[in-house]
Amino acid sequence: DIRKPKNFPPGPFWFPLIGSTIQVWRARSRSKSLYEGTAEMSKQFGPVLGLKVGRNPIVIVYGPEAYKEFSTSIVLIGRPDDFYYKLRTWGRRLGIILTDEEFWQEQKRFLLKHLRQFGFGTKNMSHLVETEISCLIDSIDKAIMSEGYTIYDMERFFSVSILNTLWKMMSGKRYSNDDKNMKELQQILSDLFKTVHMVGAPFSYYPILKYIAPGISGYKCFINTHINIWKFLRNEIDYHKKHLDTAQEPTNLIDAYLHVLKVADDGSSYSEDQLVAICMDMFMAGSETTNNTLSFCFLYLILNPDIQEKAQEEIDRVVGSRMINLDDRSRMPYAESIVLEALRMFSGRAFAVPHRALKATKLAGYSIPKDTIITANLHGCMMGPDSGFEEPEKFIPERFLSNGEVHIPDNFYPFGLGKRKCMGESLAKANIFLFTTSLLQKYNFHLLQESPPDMEIVDGVTPAPVHYKAKITRR
């Protein structure tokens, strides 16, 4: 314990070499997930928890007050060396150069400007999502036709459609709902997210595991996923390079980037590797998050038919049978409250993307040395004792309504706060709103009596409900 930095946040004893790994591992095994395990530790040691896993000091904040101070700090805004912590070092060795944080601001500005140009956060985004919904509805209608109902495995129900809404802006391309390659790629990504964790993976803390237990430590899965996604992105970028016409206005982000690359100075942050890195980050950040939030949403909808009915009453009254678009959102507070409650259910089981201290600083009066990794267990803000949400485990959309209008409490930050706030908030919310309402407009979602959903949560980079099925009938 003597090696703890002075005034470091309180936490369990640090053993030589392994730090507090055993205590974290025990807490996780007791409560079945890392978010619940570290929530227990935060109750014991306080809202700013000091840990050490392997060689790495890690601070985990819990609860609204500590979270606000952490995420609005102007010092705690770095990312770990590599985006998903030590894991990415291996990506680099494989030739996958990842987004360097010095360049991030310039790249982020570029990304936001151009994604907007291709539809992000604009009216065009509504059309883009509507196209995907129409395709999904066509395939459900076909499946329902013969028997009058269909049964879907909800784990991958939305995945290709959701990725398309992002990929259309990034690459100008969409994939069919049953595209085998895309389904496979997403399955690989989803497997990785279940094997590793936002705060790292066993092999990132104990490199020896790569050699003695490549399977169990998640190492094999990590390498396979990166190789597969990297190959996919490289092919995509090569295709764009081959067909690039600089005389034409670009119509997607990859082309816009390649245009800039042609005229960029040597000293700028633009490079082809950087483009691969951006695509990789967007691919990783943008699909599983929204997909899993929708999985939580539909799980609670099939468990609560009365909530489906209330949403359908609002849809029928406000929209009728025409296609729903984003302009309808302001007139549909009940549907909007379902979106917010689904986001609470997802992020209440998640950790924020880890940050790194750019220099030594203070947090809640404790000393945080330079390069300490800090993350937030969002359970504290969404479901914890200080969250302000009553009966937090229950799906109650009405908690976001006051006098019939949407009311968002102060400590509700599913997309983070401050400089490192999520870039995809508008797309994620648009997708969750439009997919949920458009499907409820046409269908009822039922519990499958013979295989009721297990209410366990799959722990990992992005939490998800355990695999469940739903029976879908026309309304």
Ligand code: HEM
């Ligand atoms: C339900 C869906 C989503 C949730 C709950 C979510 C949540 C978050 C959170 C909590 C962060 C970390 C904030 C921090 O570090 O303080 C984040 C970062 C990020 N998200 Fe999302 N996100 C979602 C969807 C998306 C989508 C659709 C995209 C892509 C368009 C996206 C792109 C990003 C990026 C690029 C970052 C890193 C930003 C940076 O480092 O500056 N996210 N997200």
